[in-house]
């Protein structure tokens with residue numbers, strides 16, 4: 511049979527109708543502990559000699575169905591789900607590095623990931639190099655004898671910078687370096703980093719995978735060896751596991767991921783073009799615009815350009831006026847839901863960084879981040895235009 515389209519995959523991902531009495535929707539397993547038939551079975555399951563569940567923190571059938579679904583969507587060997595995107599990110603890194611190791615990371619990425627790497631450096635002596643991730647050569651130039659991980663985030667939060675997955679993974683392979691890509695913004699609908707040679711993908715499932723602004727979760731998907739080591743060791747020691755109820759919500763969200771992403775792509779494309787032509791806007795960052803610095807790489811690497819846009823209205827005052835006057839867009843800090851969410855980055859997501867760090871990451875005083883939802887794009891454009899008239 512021909513390879514299935516993403517829409518079909520997404521609807522059926524994780525499904526196993528031979529289980530759970532043929533229940534079409536995977537049930538939520540609310541158990542935190544599982545009984546054994548006898549001591550030998552208990553020993554076999556504890557020692558992973560027999561498949562089975564024994565303790566909720568270490569897995570349950572609802573979580574397992576989600577992980578199976580994510581393997582199918584990202585084309586990965588193994589997946590592991592978490593209580594948040596940061597739990598997935600910290601577990602991925604902590605399971606691969608120790609004090610004295612070196613990691614190469616983008617100089618502009620999700621601010622809490624930046625703070626996490628800083629903490630690793632300050633508290634645990636992990637060396638961190640910050641590079642221009644839009645140029646694959648900058649990863650090559652940063653390699654040291656102790657480099658263990660290349661971190662990638664593409665499109666990046668909030669500036670939508672694009673990193674060439676194939677080029678960076680090729681550089682990494684030469685030096686046995688593990689590549690990890692945060693695929694939160696693109697989702698596997700738009701990009702599959704593992705197909706381009708990346709070893710591990712992480713997600714904040716809080717965003718597009720869940721898709722309805724009603725849960726917090728994270729995922730990792732990729733090479734079996736890395737994921738299973740994280741499952742059996744790091745997650746066991748540090749916790750951070752997903753709740754079965756949340757795993758179920760993501761499974762439900764994933765069924766419409768294709769439909770939602772198609773609409774996010776179309777709406778953001780229309781809004782970005784309106785903004786690019788608007789006289790009050792100083793800069794628009796959207797990989798679907800021909801003027802975007804990485805448009806050519808984005809075209810090769812992405813099926814659609816995603817639902818996220820950043821743009822600069824020139825000053826903090828103008829930014830605040832804009833976000834205070836929109837009526838359809840919601841002023842809030844997250845992204846990836848069905849509703850359009852707008853935020854002023856300097857005073858919200860990037861407020862924890864120093865001004866110097868923030869500017870170094872390209873987050874200027876007037877930067878606005880827009881997570882374009884699935885409403886009608888004409889309504890969104892009219893709302894933004896009306897609010898822009900007031901600045």
Ligand SMILES: Cc1ncc(COP(=O)(O)O)c(C=O)c1O
Pocket residue numbers: 594595596597620663667692694695713714715716726727728844
């Ligand atoms: C790109 C990216 N990665 C990771 C995270 C962290 O996810 P969570 O808030 O679920 O911990 C976020 C959150 O905004 C994000 O935007």
